[in-house]
Amino acid sequence: xxxxxxxxxxxxxxxxxxLFRAKGFDAVSMDEVAKGAEVGPGTLYRHFPTKESLYDAVxxxxxxxxxxxxxxxxxxxxxxxEQLLTWLTDxxxxxxxxxxxxxxxxxxxxxxxxxxxAKCQTYLNANQRLIDALDSALRPGVEAMQISRLVGxxxxxxxxxxxxxxxxxxxxxxxxDGLLAP
Amino acid sequence: xxxxxxxxxxxxxxxxxxLFRAKGFDAVSMDEVAKGAEVGPGTLYRHFPTKESLYDAVxxxxxxxxxxxxxxxxxxxxxxxEQLLTWLTDxxxxxxxxxxxxxxxxxxxxxxxxxxxAKCQTYLNANQRLIDALDSALRPGVEAMQISRLVGxxxxxxxxxxxxxxxxxxxxxxxxDGLLAP
DNA sequence: GAACTATACGGAGACACTCTCCGTTTTGCA
DNA sequence: TGCAAAACGGAGAGTGTCTCCGTATAGTTC
Numbered sequence: 001x002x003x004x005x006x007x008x009x010x011x012x013x014x015x016x017x018x019l020f021r022a023k024g025f026d027a028v029s030m031d032e033v034a035k036g037a038e039v040g041p042g043t044l045y046r047h048f049p050t051k052e053s054l055y056d057a058v059x060x061x062x063x064x065x066x067x068x069x070x071x072x073x074x075x076x077x078x079x080x081x082e083q084l085l086t087w088l089t090d091x092x093x094x095x096x097x098x099x100x101x102x103x104x105x106x107x108x109x110x111x112x113x114x115x116x117x118a119k120c121q122t123y124l125n126a127n128q129r130l131i132d133a134l135d136s137a138l139r140p141g142v143e144a145m146q147i148s149r150l151v152g153x154x155x156x157x158x159x160x161x162x163x164x165x166x167x168x169x170x171x172x173x174x175x176x177d178g179l180l181a182p
Numbered sequence: 183x184x185x186x187x188x189x190x191x192x193x194x195x196x197x198x199x200x201l202f203r204a205k206g207f208d209a210v211s212m213d214e215v216a217k218g219a220e221v222g223p224g225t226l227y228r229h230f231p232t233k234e235s236l237y238d239a240v241x242x243x244x245x246x247x248x249x250x251x252x253x254x255x256x257x258x259x260x261x262x263x264e265q266l267l268t269w270l271t272d273x274x275x276x277x278x279x280x281x282x283x284x285x286x287x288x289x290x291x292x293x294x295x296x297x298x299x300a301k302c303q304t305y306l307n308a309n310q311r312l313i314d315a316l317d318s319a320l321r322p323g324v325e326a327m328q329i330s331r332l333v334g335x336x337x338x339x340x341x342x343x344x345x346x347x348x349x350x351x352x353x354x355x356x357x358x359d360g361l362l363a364p
Numbered sequence: 365g366a367a368c369t370a371t372a373c374g375g376a377g378a379c380a381c382t383c384t385c386c387g388t389t390t391t392g393c394a
Numbered sequence: 395t396g397c398a399a400a401a402c403g404g405a406g407a408g409t410g411t412c413t414c415c416g417t418a419t420a421g422t423t424c
Contacts, residue, residue: 002390004400042386051382103285103342107339107343149345149353153336163292184420186371190373213410221374225374
């Protein structure tokens with residue numbers, strides 16, 4: 001990639017990250033990002049063919065954080081319920097950091113053609129590792145996809161309604177108890 | 183209201199209901215509804231100032247169905263778990279009947295200014311009646327708002343991803359077990 | 365049934381947004 | 395320095411929501 005192209009790409013992602021974080025996905029227009037990054041719309045769209053692909057680039061760091069978060073929850077010297085709750089809470093918190101991300105990633109969970117497919121896989125793998133680790137403490141037959149969708153759904157609701165963290169925690173506690181073996 | 187106005191209003195709602203049901207909220211444009219009802223955009227917007235207010239009119243019958251559904255679940259001669267699951271499943275099924283409704287109604291749950299405020303109240307009341315009826319079978323301290331948001335979130339995910347009913351059922355079973363007393 | 369007024373109609377178009385085309389500019393290399 | 399490939403950027407096409415206002419109609423009054 002040419003140096004000017006790289007420069008522009010970096011600036012676009014940086015500006016977009018700030019805007020998305022401040023206003024949420026829907027409230028940010030591509031023109032706004034282009035103006036902020038001081039490039040024309042054409043340049044922006046050559047780097048990122050759709051708004052979603054730009055969002056995907058912005059969430060690049062997110063995937064790494066998911067892995068680190070599930071690791072640290074599983075490393076806890078605590079009962080399975082606490083490990084589970086820690087992970088669910090941390091994950092939901094991570095999602096609501098970027099307004100609109102929860103619904104988008106959750107919606108893409110079953111769609112391999114989505115721009116977020118790679119991120120969905122990371123997330124699914126994290127829940128699979130959780131299942132493998134907690135094993136018999138969990139409800140028999142529970143699947144990574146189920147946990148991913150349930151928690152994604154709760155996170156999306158929390159995000160949409162800008163719920164305080166204790167409301168989210170009480171909902172996640174219900175989900176966690178449902179996930180644990182009877 | 184003048185007779186021609188009433189006629190037009192009725193036709194608009196009828197056309198909109200069919201379109202929303204067939205294509206989902208987002209995929210239907212107001213121009214499309216206006217053309218289908220053979221009125222100008224101006225007429226459409228005088229009757230319904232926003233697209234959401236039109237959707238609200240379309241979902242008018244929905245509120246009555248909610249009440250009937252919770253009643254019939256509570257009338258079941260069955261254990262609390264089955265009553266709960268029946269209601270949750272029926273409710274989620276009702277929401278996914280209209281693509282996009284789940285997310286919208288759930289998002290409006292805490293917002294009295296929303297065009298869907300009346301429908302949210304119906305839904306919250308239904309869950310409150312459920313709590314009153316099942317009482318000690320449920321997790322202590324559980325609130326109608328929590329159930330509404332949880333199930334709304336699951337329904338929204340199911341709707342977005344067009345999940346088959348058994349996937350939805352398995353997720354709702356997890357939620358139901360979390361809602362029941364330990 | 366004709367005249368009149370309040371009410372409703374409907375289409376042109378303002379505005380916002382996503383995304384494209386293509387002439388112009390810049391970069392990196394020979 | 396000269397040149398081809400790469401990248402730029404802005405005008406504008408296409409689509410959506412929603413508004414303004416001149417025109418048509420319903421319902422009332424004589």
